[in-house]
Amino acid sequence: MRRIYLILGLTICTAASVLQAQAQIPEVEELLSKMTLEEKIGQLNLVTPGGGVATGSVVSEDVEAKIKEGNVGGIFGVSSPEKVRQAQKLAVENSRLGIPLLIGSDVIHGYKTTFPIPLGLSSSWDMDLIKETAQIAAKEATADGINWNFSPMVDIARDPRWGRIAEGAGEDPYLGSQVARAMVEGYQGEDFSAPNTMLATVKHLALYGAVEAGRDYNSVDMSKIKMFNEYLPPYKAAVDAGVASAMTSFNDIHGVPASGNKWLITDLLRERWGFDGFVVSDYTSVNEMIAHGMGDLQDVSALAINAGLDMDMVGEGFLTTLKKSVEEGKVSEEQITKAVRRILEAKHKLGLLDNPYLYSDESRPEKDILTEENRSIARKAARRSFVLLKKHKNTLPLSKDAKIALVGPMANNKNNMLGTWAPTGNPELSVPILEGLRNVAPQAEITYAKGANISNDSVFADKVNVFGPRIEISEKSPEAMIEEALEVSRGADVIVAAVGEATEMSGEAASRTSLSIPESQKKLIRALVKTGKPVVLVLMSGRPLVIEEEMQMPVSILQVWHPGVEAGNAIADVIFGDYNPSGKLTATWPRNVGQIPIYYRMKTTGRPAPESGEFQKFKSNYLDSPNSPLLPFGYGLSYTNFEYGETKISDNKLSKGGTITITTTVTNTGAYDGAEVVQLYTHDKVRSITPPKKELKAFKKILLEKGESKKVSFEISAEDLKFYNANLEFVVEPGEFEFFVAGSSDHQFTGTFTVVE
Structure with a gap:
C-alpha cells in the first residue's frame, strides 16, 4: 500500500510515485543504459584536488586519473574558465562515456565581490537586495567556471556560541524562510542552462544550528513538533522555491547522523516535501559516521546510499565500498541508479550534457567579476546591514570636517573586513575603515592609532589564524598601544573606535564560550571613555556579542558585522550621515552567556516571571540576571x-x-x-x-x-x-x-x- 501525507490540506504521493510520474529525460536514460556499475558509482563521487581553502583535513588524491577513469561526478576547489575547461576536457574526452563534471564551490556571501556575512545581510530585512547579491554572486562564480553553489545555509540558530550563526539568517523561521527563498531564486534564476545561473544547495539538512552547547559538529536532540514549527521551515521554503540540491549536516537526528538518516532524506525531504533534486553529503560526513558509532566505512556508506544520499563529498566511501555492498546484497544497484539519475538530471538542467564547456568562456571574468557596479551594490548592501545599537546624545552622524581620532585593531585592517566563509574573496582588495573615512570625508582631519591587539593571547591567536593573519599581536606592549591611542585622541573632536571579533573568531569550527569583546580591547574602550570625549564604537562581529558593559557607557554603538569588500566606504557612508542606518537584529543579543539560548519566540511557562522584571520566588527567572535580553530580535535604531x-x-x-x-x-x-x-x-x-x-x-x-x-x-x-x-x-x-x-x-x-x- 502506498503511503500518503496530508500537507496544507493537499494529498500528495510518495516520492517514488512522483518520480515515476515525471517524464524521463532521454539523454539521461540513454547514458544510464550504457553505464557499468563502476561508472554509476563514479558519478556519486565528489572530490577536491586541493589548492584552495579546504573545509576539512582531507584532500582527494589522484584526481586527474580518477576523472579519466569515470570515477568522479563533480569537483570543487577549482576555478577560472581555463582550469574548468581542462577538468571538463579530462572527463569529456578521456573517460569512456564523456560525462561532464559538476563544478562546485562555497559562494556564501559573494564570490570575488564579497558582501556582508549572511547574518549581516539578513539584518537588512531587504529581500530584493538579498536576491540581488545572490544574482551577482552567481554571475561572478559562473564567469569563473563554477556551476554549483554550496549555499544558502538556512540553519536556524539561537545559540551565538555556535560560530556558524554568522552564515545564516538568525533565529526566526519566518524571516529565515523569506531569506532562503530570495537566495535560491537569486542563484538559480529562471533558466538553469543560462551561463550566469547556477545550482543552489540548501544546507545543512537538518537542525545543525541547534547543536548542543553551541559546539560545532555536536549532537542535536529535538522533538518533531519543535523541528516542524521552529527549525524546518527555511529548508522547506528553499525546496518550495525549487532548490536543485540539498546538503546533509554533521549532526545526528533521532540518534542517526543526517548523512545516513532515511527519515530525513527520503521520508521527509523527498516524500513529504516532494524534493526532486539530488542530495550531497557535507565534507567527509559519510566517513564521520564511523566515529558516531555507526559501523565501518562499508557499513556507513551503505547506510547513506540506502537512506537516499546521492553524492559523497571527498570521503570516497561510495567509490571504494558500494560495489562490494551490491555484491553482498547490502545495497541494490537500483538504489545506485536512482542516485545517478538525479545527478545526471542536474547536469542536464545546467545544459552540460549539450555543452560541457558552457562555463568556460574566457572573456567573462574581466567583464563580470568585481566590476565597479558590483562593488557599488556591495557598498549598498553593507550599509543597509548595519544596526545602530545605541545613540548617545547627538554624536552621530559626524561632521565631514571634524577632527577624528580613529583607533582600534579593526580600524586599518584589511584581513578582517570580508568575514568568515569568504574563501573566494581577496582581503587585499577590501577597503579598510581608515581608507573609507578619508574617501568619504577628505576634508576631515583624521589621526590613527591601533590602540590594542584584537587579543593578547597568542595561543588563542594561533587557533584563529588558520587561514591567515586575522589576529596580529604587536611587539609593542598593550600599555604603550593604549597610550598611543590616547595621544592621537587628545586633539580630536570625537573618537571612533573600531573593535570586535576577528574574521575567524566566528564561522565554522569557531565556537566560543565567552562572547565578550576581548579584554585587550575592553581596556582600550575604558581608557577612551575616560577622556570625556564623544566616543563611537564601530563594532565588528560574526555573531551577537555580550556588550552589557559597553551599552552602559556614554558611547554610540554601530554594529557593522563583517561588511565585505566595500567595508570602509560603507561604514563611512553611515558615520558621516550619507546613509541613515536601517538594519534590525535577526538574532537576540543576550545580557550574558548564562541566558543562552534566548530568543523572542520562547514559550510562556506555567509560572511566568512578571513582565515588569521584578523578581518573585517560584517563578521562571534567574537570581542574578533579568530574563529579558540586552537587545531583542527586530531591534535597531535610526538617526x-x-x-x-x-x-x-x-x-x-x-x-x-x-x-x-x-x-x-x-x-x-x-x-x-x-x-x-x-x-x-x-x-x-x-x-x-x-x-x-x-x-x-x-x-x-x-x-x-x-x-x-x-x-x-x-x-x-x-x-x-x-x-x-x-x-x-x-x-x-x-x-x-x-x-x-x-x-x-x-x-x-x-x-x-x-x-x-
Whole structure:
C-alpha cells in the first residue's frame, strides 16, 4: 500500500510515485543504459584536488586519473574558465562515456565581490537586495567556471556560541524562510542552462544550528513538533522555491547522523516535501559516521546510499565500498541508479550534457567579476546591514570636517573586513575603515592609532589564524598601544573606535564560550571613555556579542558585522550621515552567556516571571540576571525617530477561507530621512499545543522622508496562522489571536481577532 501525507490540506504521493510520474529525460536514460556499475558509482563521487581553502583535513588524491577513469561526478576547489575547461576536457574526452563534471564551490556571501556575512545581510530585512547579491554572486562564480553553489545555509540558530550563526539568517523561521527563498531564486534564476545561473544547495539538512552547547559538529536532540514549527521551515521554503540540491549536516537526528538518516532524506525531504533534486553529503560526513558509532566505512556508506544520499563529498566511501555492498546484497544497484539519475538530471538542467564547456568562456571574468557596479551594490548592501545599537546624545552622524581620532585593531585592517566563509574573496582588495573615512570625508582631519591587539593571547591567536593573519599581536606592549591611542585622541573632536571579533573568531569550527569583546580591547574602550570625549564604537562581529558593559557607557554603538569588500566606504557612508542606518537584529543579543539560548519566540511557562522584571520566588527567572535580553530580535535604531499610530483591523473575525487587513500609520518625526522595518507579530492565545509568546508573521521596509507619514497594511489569512500540531498536521485552530505592529519584537499586544470556522 502506498503511503500518503496530508500537507496544507493537499494529498500528495510518495516520492517514488512522483518520480515515476515525471517524464524521463532521454539523454539521461540513454547514458544510464550504457553505464557499468563502476561508472554509476563514479558519478556519486565528489572530490577536491586541493589548492584552495579546504573545509576539512582531507584532500582527494589522484584526481586527474580518477576523472579519466569515470570515477568522479563533480569537483570543487577549482576555478577560472581555463582550469574548468581542462577538468571538463579530462572527463569529456578521456573517460569512456564523456560525462561532464559538476563544478562546485562555497559562494556564501559573494564570490570575488564579497558582501556582508549572511547574518549581516539578513539584518537588512531587504529581500530584493538579498536576491540581488545572490544574482551577482552567481554571475561572478559562473564567469569563473563554477556551476554549483554550496549555499544558502538556512540553519536556524539561537545559540551565538555556535560560530556558524554568522552564515545564516538568525533565529526566526519566518524571516529565515523569506531569506532562503530570495537566495535560491537569486542563484538559480529562471533558466538553469543560462551561463550566469547556477545550482543552489540548501544546507545543512537538518537542525545543525541547534547543536548542543553551541559546539560545532555536536549532537542535536529535538522533538518533531519543535523541528516542524521552529527549525524546518527555511529548508522547506528553499525546496518550495525549487532548490536543485540539498546538503546533509554533521549532526545526528533521532540518534542517526543526517548523512545516513532515511527519515530525513527520503521520508521527509523527498516524500513529504516532494524534493526532486539530488542530495550531497557535507565534507567527509559519510566517513564521520564511523566515529558516531555507526559501523565501518562499508557499513556507513551503505547506510547513506540506502537512506537516499546521492553524492559523497571527498570521503570516497561510495567509490571504494558500494560495489562490494551490491555484491553482498547490502545495497541494490537500483538504489545506485536512482542516485545517478538525479545527478545526471542536474547536469542536464545546467545544459552540460549539450555543452560541457558552457562555463568556460574566457572573456567573462574581466567583464563580470568585481566590476565597479558590483562593488557599488556591495557598498549598498553593507550599509543597509548595519544596526545602530545605541545613540548617545547627538554624536552621530559626524561632521565631514571634524577632527577624528580613529583607533582600534579593526580600524586599518584589511584581513578582517570580508568575514568568515569568504574563501573566494581577496582581503587585499577590501577597503579598510581608515581608507573609507578619508574617501568619504577628505576634508576631515583624521589621526590613527591601533590602540590594542584584537587579543593578547597568542595561543588563542594561533587557533584563529588558520587561514591567515586575522589576529596580529604587536611587539609593542598593550600599555604603550593604549597610550598611543590616547595621544592621537587628545586633539580630536570625537573618537571612533573600531573593535570586535576577528574574521575567524566566528564561522565554522569557531565556537566560543565567552562572547565578550576581548579584554585587550575592553581596556582600550575604558581608557577612551575616560577622556570625556564623544566616543563611537564601530563594532565588528560574526555573531551577537555580550556588550552589557559597553551599552552602559556614554558611547554610540554601530554594529557593522563583517561588511565585505566595500567595508570602509560603507561604514563611512553611515558615520558621516550619507546613509541613515536601517538594519534590525535577526538574532537576540543576550545580557550574558548564562541566558543562552534566548530568543523572542520562547514559550510562556506555567509560572511566568512578571513582565515588569521584578523578581518573585517560584517563578521562571534567574537570581542574578533579568530574563529579558540586552537587545531583542527586530531591534535597531535610526538617526531619526519613527512614531507608530493606532493599529486598525478590517474585521475582528477571520474565516478559514478569508483574509483580514491590519493597518497602521508610521511617521518620521525626526530630522533625517530614514527607513523603518515595520513588523507584525501575533500570538495564538489557546491552542492544542503550547504556543510561542509571539510570532513574526509579516514585515515591510519603508522609506520615510523627515516629517512624512505612510500607511502600512498587512493582509493576513488563516494560512498564515497555521502550525504543526501533535500529529504533525499543518492546521489552524479556531480561537482568539493577539497582535501588534511595531519596530521590534519587544512590544505589548494592542489588538485581537478571532479565527472562526
